[in-house]
Amino acid sequence: MKVTVCYFASIREAIGHGSEVIETDVQTVDALRNVLLARGTTYQEALSTERALRMALNQMVCDGTALLQDNCEVAFFPPVTGG
């Protein structure tokens, strides 16, 4: 299936771009994160499991167990600092 992955703030800067489309068969947001982590040090540093990381599926906050669907949008971002 096709998944659009978006990155914001410090994570966007670490990865070097704001979004990308990925073709994958994995089922969950955590599994997608693992696919990205396996790409090498840039992704490992940006999406490290030791760093506070928030995620959203189709623009709703979710946790790593959220199930992907074809053409869904997943976002990874640091804790928010608006207001």
Add this chain to the structure above:
Amino acid sequence: MRLSVSIQTEDFDVSHELAQLRLNDPQIGAVCSFVGTVRERNEGSDVSSMELEHYPGMTEKSITAMMEEATKRFDILGARVIHRIGLLQPQDQIVLVAVTSAHRGMSFQACEFLMDYLKTQAPFWKKEVTPEGARWVDARVSDDKALARWGIAIKNL
């Protein structure tokens, strides 16, 4: 119910926004508003400017959901949220939260609730420029505690 959210680079006029929010609604007896502004100092450094980034689409959805939650918890008549993005300078206005109700208690509470919610759940990120260089602002544990007071366990950190 008058609920609206705007994400914009332009500044806003509080008087105009409050007038619009209570226009032609004689049930309103209280208007409570909060304005957040850019401080010249943060975490011990001088801030010369600040860049605000957000997640288009999710930002509007999440703030709309917060306003809907506020209408369930508090007896309010309307709410307006404006959040600026882009480049801001010290003293600039960043955010407006305004709430109307029949009596003051509900709008005071709903205004604080919305602001606490927005601080930890709306997808905005601040990057500030200081003499030591540009840095992303760190989220605060105290903001999670502020939201927890309302019985909401979702955490930012």
